[in-house]
Amino acid sequence: MKLSQLRFFCAVVEYKTIAAAARELHCVPSNVTLRIKELEDSLGGELFFRDKNRLYVTPKGRQFYQQAVDILTLADRSQQLFAGRQPQGLLNFGALDFSLISHLPSRIAHLRRSQPHMQVNVLSRDSLVLERMLIDSEIDLALTDGPIEHPLLASSAAFDERLVLLMPASVPQLDAATLAQLEFYTFSRECSFRLKIDRWLASRQLKPRMTLEMESYTAMAACVKAGCGVACVPGSLLPMILPEQALKVVEMGAEGISNLYFVWRRHQLSDELQTALDLLMHPA
Numbered sequence: 248m249k250l251s252q253l254r255f256f257c258a259v260v261e262y263k264t265i266a267a268a269a270r271e272l273h274c275v276p277s278n279v280t281l282r283i284k285e286l287e288d289s290l291g292g293e294l295f296f297r298d299k300n301r302l303y304v305t306p307k308g309r310q311f312y313q314q315a316v317d318i319l320t321l322a323d324r325s326q327q328l329f330a331g332r333q334p335q336g337l338l339n340f341g342a343l344d345f346s347l348i349s350h351l352p353s354r355i356a357h358l359r360r361s362q363p364h365m366q367v368n369v370l371s372r373d374s375l376v377l378e379r380m381l382i383d384s385e386i387d388l389a390l391t392d393g394p395i396e397h398p399l400l401a402s403s404a405a406f407d408e409r410l411v412l413l414m415p416a417s418v419p420q421l422d423a424a425t426l427a428q429l430e431f432y433t434f435s436r437e438c439s440f441r442l443k444i445d446r447w448l449a450s451r452q453l454k455p456r457m458t459l460e461m462e463s464y465t466a467m468a469a470c471v472k473a474g475c476g477v478a479c480v481p482g483s484l485l486p487m488i489l490p491e492q493a494l495k496v497v498e499m500g501a502e503g504i505s506n507l508y509f510v511w512r513r514h515q516l517s518d519e520l521q522t523a524l525d526l527l528m529h530p531a
Contacts, residue, residue, distance in 0.1 A: 248286065248289045248290070250318070250319065250322055251282065252282050252283075252285055252286040252289075253286070253315040253318060253319055254272070254319060255268065255272065255278075255279050255282035255283060255286070256282070256283060256286055256294060256311075256312070256315060257312065257315050257316060257319065258271055258272055258279070259279065259283060259295070259302060260304055260308075260309075260312050263301075263302075264301070264302065265279045265280055265283075265302065283295070290311070292305075292307060293305055293308070294307070294308035294311065295308060336365060336366070336519045337365075337366045337367075337368070338365060338366070338367045338368070338387055338388065338519070338520065338523050339368045339370075339385070339386040339387050339388075340367060340368065340369050340370075340386065340387065340388045340389070340390075340523075341369075341370050341371070341372050341377045341380055341381075341386040341388070341389045341390075341391075342369065342370075342371055342372075342377075342389065342390040342391070343371065343372075343373070343374060343377075343390060343391055343392070343438075343507070344371040344372075344462075345464060345480075345481045345483065345484055346390050346406070346483075346507060347369070347371055348484065348487070349481065349483035349484055349487075350390070350405075350406045350408075350483060350507065351390065351527075353530060354526075354527045354530050355367070355369065355527070357526055357527075357530045358523060358526045358527055361526050362522065362523070362526070365519065365523065367523075370386070373434070373435055373437040373438040374391040374392055374437070374438050374439045374440070375437045375438065375439060376437050377389040377391045377510075378391070378395060378397065378400070378510070381399075381400060381510060381511070381512060382397070382399055382400070382512075384512070387511065387512075387520055388509060388510070388511050388520060388523065388524065389509070389510045389511070390405060390406075390507055390508070390509055390510075391439075391507065391508065391510055392408070392439055392440060392505045392506065392507055392508070393506070393507070393508035393510060394508050395508065395510045398513070399512060399513055400510055400511070400512060400513055401510070401511055401512075401513040401516070402508040402509060402510040402511075403508060403509050403524070403528070404506060404508055405506075405507045405508050405509045405527075405528065406483075406506065406507040407506055407507075408481055408482065408483055408504075408505050408506050408507050409481070409482040409498075409499070409503045409504050409505060410440060410443065410444060410479055410480070410481060410482065410499055410503040410505050411479070411480060411481075411482045411485065411496050411497065411498055411499060411503060412477055412478070412479055412496070412497040412498075412499065413467065413468060413471045413477065413478040413479075413480055413488070413494055413495075413496060413497075414471065414477050414494070414495050414496075414497055415471055415472070415474045415477075415493065415494065415495075416492060416493050416494055416495045417474065417493075418477075418495075421453070421477065421497055422453075423451075423452060423453055423454070426453050426454065426455045426456075426477065427454060427455070427456055428456055429455055429456055429475070429476040429477055430455060430456055430457045430458075430459055430470070430475055430476030430477075431448075431455035431456075431457070431458045431459070431476055431477050431478075431479075432459050432460075432461045432466075432467040432470055432471070432476055432477070432478040432479070433458060433459070433460060433461075433478070433479050434460065434479070435460045435462070436460075440479070440481075440505060443502070443503075443505060444479045446502075447499055447502050447503070450502075455476070455477070456476075459476075461478075464478075464480050464481075464484055464488070467480060468480070468488045468491070468494065471493075471494055472491065472493040472494055474493075481505070482503075509524060509527065509528065511524070
């Protein structure tokens with residue numbers, strides 16, 4: 248069974264006669280008749296009742312017609328996937344959760360407007376998880392802190408980012424005695440931000456009363472506002488948290504710089520991925 252045979256068969260069903268199908272297909276009627284006969288032979292059954300000059304689709308032929316239409320539609324889509332200059336296909340994109348709020352919304356919208364035929368799946372994970380998913384080919388592109396130093400991965404700078412501390416406005420300064428009485432809200436150990444903040448605390452010999460992992464930055468800010476502790480958050484979220492009279496921000500300086508990078512598998516930068524990357528990096 249060939250695609251050309253299916254196209255001839257569908258044309259006869261849709262245009263009712265071999266002559267009409269031949270005109271639509273720009274060929275002689277005998278060619279249509281031959282293709283239908285070949286298809287029937289390969290299937291081992293008749294697709295039409297023949298009555299003088301008319302053809303009537305058999306019940307099985309009618310059922311087969313629906314399947315043939317589906318096959319031809321899928322074949323056409325497969326060809327379109329690799330034809331022309333319009334990038335299509337599927338992009339699995341992973342990003343740090345906060346970046347989907349602060350950095351990426353307008354960029355993803357720009358990508359969707361520019362490439363409406365590209366299916367884009369977006370998920371949020373911690374940085375170490377994103378790295379593993381890239382290596383295992385579970386995602387095609389990631390936005391994470393970096394740069395990533397791995398022989399299988401390549402990266403390009405994306406956004407400036409920094410970590411800052413949120414403190415209750417009533418706390419005069421962050422010293423060892425003060426922090427020893429407060430909880431510290433931070434990232435999970437699968438986020439490389441956690442390594443950075445742990446080193447920052449250790450270098451200053453600061454030890455909180457208790458360290459709690461939280462996945463919600465809103466919850467972190469609420470706990471700090473209630474006077475329960477101190478939180479570490481990405482600076483890009485501050486416009487959504489502040490102004491808030493009960494909170495104040497402590498900058499971490501150069502040690503808090505945690506810029507974000509687009510990361511992909513080295514040597515697997517397809518035309519579609521390059522197009523998506525260009526649009527995400529250079530918004531309109």
